[in-house]
Amino acid sequence: MVNPLFLPELREMLAEDNAAELTEFCNTLNAGRTAEFMEGLEDTDLWAVLQYADADRRAEIFGYFDEQRQVGLLQSQEPRQVAELVDRIPSDDRVDLFQQLTGTRAQTILPLLPVADRRDIQRLCSYDEGTAGSLMTSEVAMLSETLTVSGALEALGNQASELETIYYLYVVDEDNLLRGIVSTRQLVSSLRTPSRTLGDLMETDVVVAEVDEDQESVAEKVEHFNLLAIPVVDSGRQLLGIITHDDVIDVVREELTEDAHRIAAVEPLEEDYLRIGLLNLSWKRGIWLIILFFAALLTAFALEHYHEELNKFIWLVSFIPLIISAGGNSGSQSATLVITAMTSGQVELDQWRKVLGREVIVATVLGIFLALIGYAVAIFLAPTPVAALVIPMTLVAVIFVGCFFGASLPLIFQRLGLDPAMMSNPFVAGIVDILGIIIYINIARLLL
């Protein structure tokens, strides 16, 4: 979001080198809004204005620019200033940005960082995309269980500005093994007993994420347990970092958007729609279009097989698109409903009987309804009212096939350990198209 309201004033202040007003501009408003007002500036001007903010505030404002802009600034501005800024960016965001810098730029910046930050970046870089490790931040309040309530509050006060979240305290032993957690809520509620220790207060049955756990599974835990943050541990239960709620919203958004793309037969994009390379985009769409194309070719061969009938009853041809689309649309409705219900945890695999039972009823209702409309139209185009019966009969059968396969394929793919969103719709479309044609011509053969 760019807000041009203050751009002229900002440019004027820069031209006049008006430090007092620039400092005031940087520090008065909410950091997010400050960022919006600055975003219309050129890189150099924007960077110059940023230097008037305190170091922490600067990192906070910077965090609101869009990612492409952030990378551009880190890539192009004065290395020492960049390093000073990088030092203050939350460790999880910092790694994501660092991985987008050119190799030579990263090599320029890294040596300018304190040793601890350098090691932190290198360590976090090593986790695979899509795992808990790739989302976590290592800035976490690790305290000993012998610390008292008042001692913990004091320790927290000293560290607060460096931590991404202070809302849980993680109690660890001398080897950093996770022993328990204390929420700041509990800590604050225990202020009247300041000499109790964290060991007394802590909850030891902690929900954790394994460092190589899939991000979707991590997001489910955070949602289910309503957590503000989840600790990330290695297989020996050593505390490595935490994942905070804002990253979980991103994961949920990413996963659901991927589902939508897969349902529409597009390989999920790793980049924004407007940024991804056009050849890459063509590939991600083309690969599924070709698969669907081969499925549709089967219908061409099936129809080829029925030329004699079609030539005799040419009016049947008019209804081919209608028949196929009725089956395809009801099938994609069923598939999408079942896929989204599985993604959001409303449907489990062992409920397949209930799912199919419901689909059969809905298919019957929908089939009868569309058949009635279809018959009303077919009477006009078909030679006789009896011949017109081919259309409603086919519609009932095709919608049944659509709903049945639409609902069962996602369940079957899930059972096989495949992604139901990716595989279902193309297969449903293929099956319904070819079965639709076969049903249509054979009902016509029977009746005509």
Added chain:
Amino acid sequence: MVNPLFLPELREMLAEDNAAELTEFCNTLNAGRTAEFMEGLEDTDLWAVLQYADADRRAEIFGYFDEQRQVGLLQSQEPRQVAELVDRIPSDDRVDLFQQLTGTRAQTILPLLPVADRRDIQRLCSYDEGTAGSLMTSEVAMLSETLTVSGALEALGNQASELETIYYLYVVDEDNLLRGIVSTRQLVSSLRTPSRTLGDLMETDVVVAEVDEDQESVAEKVEHFNLLAIPVVDSGRQLLGIITHDDVIDVVREELTEDAHRIAAVEPLEEDYLRIGLLNLSWKRGIWLIILFFAALLTAFALEHYHEELNKFIWLVSFIPLIISAGGNSGSQSATLVITAMTSGQVELDQWRKVLGREVIVATVLGIFLALIGYAVAIFLAPTPVAALVIPMTLVAVIFVGCFFGASLPLIFQRLGLDPAMMSNPFVAGIVDILGIIIYINIARLLL
């Protein structure tokens, strides 16, 4: 999630009336896991076990049962115990549950609640679904700006157990007008200056939600500003409540799932897929199937118009489903990509030129590719290699039409203030089907 591991033990403890062990069971584990272990019990047993937990803990465990179960328990169990529990449920969840009780049950429970809770429920019930008001909780830390850091911490300590979140303090004047916010982080960081007031610390440029603001817009603010909670105010800036991050995840999930349903031409369901009434479900699917059906009818009339050509070149019929599905699939890819990119804020309306430019290039690449495969097949089915050229030429044109309308209709609908997700795909399908047929036959007329 039901975990049957402890069910036999729990039933035994209940049979023996073993208070000590039941109390221990209720209070030892993480509340979420305790809920999983209990969820396999019948309502009466589950309720009996719950009574062994402290009142706050009981509400916490109860919060992890699925909503249907929660409503069932509130509907059926002993009214006084129910009222005691309801008193402890966070105010936003409590209202949602209350609205699902039968009228007579609600009238039984309401008088048993303290006056303040009763009024709170009645007030929150009055906000429309989908607005900020319907999501908010009224349990919020409202403090005066003259309060000192140590005073605020103490006040917080006293109220902590009743507040849904203690991570922001809201500074209000005597009329409850919102003056500013102080994060608990700032408070804790300021422990060394305990006599500073909240007025000194508070940020006055606060991001707020209006009480009648759409939930999607609220979620965007929370995501953009990385908030743990957002204050909800009326038009006079009186603080009414807050919306917390967990409700925002639910909104994001709900909105994206609605998009997926609309893209597949299903009216979004208000209930879980397995719970919604079958007639209701049939209606939500049928209404769009009928609209799509009428669109497909147009293709039937178009084909009717071309019977002469089709009768002469019956091999053309075989490719009808292939032509239509190539256009339809590329169109639904484009529409889905543009819709999801708009929902996630990657594409703004004024970027339409860039979107269409990119789609034209991708359409060309995809069209040429599929045309090559199509020609290879058509040579076998068409009478001459020249006649076979109809297929690749049509494919290029139809994929172009699909991508172009697929990308532009969501933009146009957005511009008109309609929901792009709801309107685009059916219209794209209709337009592409009919244009596909017209293009196909006219290219055939030219070449044959």
